[in-house]
Amino acid sequence: MWKASMTDFIFITANDIHISDNGPRSRIDNFKETMLNKIAQMRTACNKLNADAAIIAGDLYNLKDPARNSHRLNQELINEFKQFDCPIYMIEGNHDLTANRLESLKKQALGVLFADKTLIQLRHEIIEKNGKKVSIVGVPYTENLDLTTLDIPKKEDCISQICVMHLYAGLKPGFLYKERLYGYNELAQMSPNIFVLGHYHADQGIYKENDKYFVNIGSMSRGVLSEDSLDHHPQIAYIKISVNNNKVSYQLQPIKLKIKPCHEIFDLKKREEEIKETKEIESFVEKLVSETIEKSKDKSIENFISKLDITQTVRDKVMHFIQEATAKK
Structure with missing residues (x-):
């Protein structure tokens, strides 16, 4: 008897981790250890769910000056990321660069993690399983990004495409903190089926518009920027893309991380x-x-x-x- 063939692609995403050796002055916990623990929770989710890849949508680091991120911090990050059973793809956020300049990457702490392949600098990758393919495209932080100038690779024979970006995005276009806020309808003009977004620290949730999905779950950190809400609950996102007899379906949901209440980590x-x-x-x-x-x-x-x-x-x-x-x- 003929049996239907199902293939699943699973991805775990995070953004705006903002780790540093020392946290904001108001933190009364060990900020670095707290953030490493959150990365460990992401790793546990990836390994238990047999993720095909982990995705970080920018701002692994908080401090833009490479001299302020210690070698010890980088070594601890490498040790943690090496325990992931899947590849980790990442784009550059503005806090990963000096003066928002991509040319500064070689001198940055993130450049070290890219160079030794702990993290994979995401531009365009294809994940293949059982003859099916998913395309993953990365767009690093760019000031005043003109969406019409982006050269997003065609999906070709891929069943789906994910685009990872570091920019402000929401239901309606406008401006936020003097930066452009892109409307989901603007992003939806491009070919990807799923947009994984970083930069916006407040949780905007997972939103579907027509046949497009927007993963905009807010920062993994709390209280790094002055405008951050201490009530924000850090989370990661689960994405499953399934194909059965050439019919593609999607399951997306947030996964809340285990955290302490704000009065236990903030003065x-x-x-x-x-x-x-x-x-x-x-x-x-x-x-x-x-x-x-x-x-x-x-x-x-x-x-x-x-x-x-x-x-x-x-x-x-x-x-x-x-x-x-x-x-x-």
Whole structure:
């Protein structure tokens, strides 16, 4: 008797881990160990569910200055990631780069993990099983990204395509923290069936529009940025793509991580002080930038700094300090 043939592809996703040797001043736990534990929970899910791949949608690190991420931190990450039974694909987030420049990757901690193959730099990969294929495409963080310029590979004979991006996205287009927020309807104009999104720390859930899915589950970390809600519950996502007699079906759901309540990991008074200080710094930097640019014919802070008579190293640090101070990206 003829028997139907079913093939499943399983992926576990995460984003915005923001690990560092030392956490925000208001954290009273061991921030690094807490984040390593969350990665371990992701690893357990991957191994127990026999995932075909793990996907990280940017911002593994919190600090953009490579000198502030220790060799010990990288070694601990390598030790943890090596215990995954599946390949781990990742795109670069803005916090993984100096001054948001992809050219800085070779000097970054993430560049080390890509170089030794602990993580696989995602651009285009194809997962094949039982003669069926799934395409996975990665788009690293890009300032002011023009979606029409993206060259997304065609699906060809793949049953489905996943696109991993690091950008703000939601139900309606607009702006968020002075950055463009892309509407799901804009992303849906592209060919992928599933979009795995990083950058937005607040949980936007898993959303379906027509035949497109958007995985936008928020950051794995809590309280790293001033605008983060301490009520946010970190999670990872489960994606199953099934094909049976050439009919493709999808199952997507969030998996909540085991975490401690916020009062056990945050000094709430210090947290309020941090937020107040950040707002004061933001105001000061914006005023400084505004007054500096007003004296220049160039109205872009990036362009203005690029024309200063300083070395590239100093220029990168200037941009880093501005971005860290404003905590806008």
